[in-house]
Amino acid sequence: MDTRILKKLYQIFEVPVIVYQDSEKIKQYPPENIFRSVFACRNTCVSEPQLTSESKCLHDKAQKLFDYMQEMAVFRELPFLLFEDDSIFYGVLKDEEENLIIFGPASEKKADKKRKRSYHYRYHLNEDPLLKQQSKKEMAKLLVLAGFLINGKDIETDSIRIANCNEGIIKWSASGDTAYQQLNQSEYERDHNSMEYENKLIQIVENGDMDAMYKLVLGTEQLEDRHIGDVAADERKRVEYLAVTLIVLLSRAATKGGLSYEKSYGLADVYLRRLETCKEAEEMLALSSRAQIEFTKKVKITKMENCRFPHIERCKEYINQYLQKPIKVGDIAPAIGVSRSYLSRKFMEAEGITIQQYITKERCARAANMLKNSDYPISIISEYFCFSSQSHFGNRFKEYSGLTPKEYRNQKSAAITLEKKYKDVKKSTGMLCGAEIIL
Known part of the structure; x- marks a missing residue:
């Protein structure tokens, strides 16, 4: 991968970008003396005896965010947006060599002093974070351009999906199954x-x-x-x-x-x-x-x-139409043009x-x-x-x-x-x- 492309993208969009090979950082724009990312907390060894419980918590928080990005990158073939909370989010994609490329953080809401202080406090950063206000569409366009320049793949912004790290929502599923397409703010x-x-x-x-x-x-x-x-x-x-x-x-x-x-x-x-x-x-x-x-x-x-199972659908439509009336199974089959035994057998197979x-x-x-x-x-x-x-x-x-x-x-x-x-x-x-x- 030509890292000059990432440098140029940073200069144009002013969104920090970091490249990881497996779990090791290999490139970052701007350099670390200007921008210290939240993922730097991961480099702290949690087994060090002098490490405070607060530092361990920060390490775990940063590691969890990074692990989730890696997991999502494996799950999704296309680039995606990952919201850390209701406003702070990242753009993530992989290159042909399976390196993880992370753009961000960016803020969908106005990145005023209060929001920057809040983000600064969350990870105990020593300097003001490079937190720029950017919409989902703008970040999606950045990912599309990066994907084309780095991987040579021409994708549409419509293909960019959104995930959310908010455990209160992402881990919950109304149907009880695990799903990754957690979406954040919408047209509301x-x-x-x-x-x-x-x-x-x-x-x-x-x-x-x-x-x-x-x-x-x-x-x-x-x-x-x-x-x-x-x-x-x-x-x-x-x-x-x-x-x-x-x-x-x-x-x-x-x-x-x-x-x-x-x-x-x-x-x-x-x-x-x-x-x-x-x-x-x-x-x-x-x-x-x-x-x-x-x-x-x-x-x-x-x-x-x-x-x-078209006959099953017609059977259900008949039932819904006459639900407030006495319904006999023997009346349904001739109404939809099949035999009673065939309908009963197929319905059991389809619905259990x-x-x-x-x-x-x-x-x-x-x-x-x-x-x-x-x-x-x-x-x-x-x-x-x-x-x-x-x-x-x-x-x-x-x-x-x-x-x-x-x-x-x-x-x-x-x-x-x-x-x-x-x-x-x-x-x-x-x-x-x-x-x-x-x-």
Whole structure:
């Protein structure tokens, strides 16, 4: 690799750059007498007896960040952006010789004295850090240029992905699986309540279009700024209300895109519960971005599965259409043009449960929503979803949720606080929005 290229990139973009071969630094611009990176803390030997607990903590923090960069670089073939917190981030890529090239740090927010002092204090740096304000798009363009000049590969800025080191978010997954595509701040810096944004978002989720969603979250696709009024007096409350709206929009769009009502509703419920634990607006923004990606991904997977089992998809559509009416398995097969035995066998192969079990599960999911969001008596809900009796409904619902309908309603009563608050704000401000809070 011609390190003169990196020197020239530093001179043009004024973003520090360091090259590592395995774990050893082989080049840095500007030199260390001008810029001491956070990774210098890694060079401290943690076994030294005179090393303070504070120094060990700094060593561990820097080592953890470096290890995560290396892990991500192996996982991803293309360059990526890595956010250390809600603002500080790096650009990372590998060259043809597997050397790790790190651009940064940079700050997405204004790099004023306060932010520099905060970063300085975090790693106990002896001098002011070279911390420049830079947008995700600018850093993405720098990575694209570096990749072309160093590796000869012509990639688009749309290909640059974002990861986040915020353990409170990156280590959590609503579905319980480990995923690396943790996204940080998104288009929430624009107003998410414009109908244009909503329509675009809904279309992307319904189509399961991951590329378009990554574009939207990364910010490479510009949407018109359109403020429809203040939702709340402070920024945190504003983001909280809008995050609730986003999750509801995603859930509805995912259902229209083919995701089962149970999965869509369950995922939205998990995200709403997680939202209640977020203390800062930045956490809510990161969580919202995560939701956008996860809902879209699940729709995409569902569509791929439906292509393999078209009769199963038509069977589910029939069930959803007649869920509030008595449904007999023997009526479904002729309605979609296949034999009962064939449909039952294929459904079991694809879903792992019988058609009747699926019907019961979907009814319980819809009933759970009504228990949470309405005051209808349990007997009415039971009758509405065609359970033979209230006791039969209670037994099936407990198998589904682990709780009786009454226990579920009482437990969920506190969980709808966000929705109620949002409705009150929407009513008082006259705010326009395409989402209703009832899932």
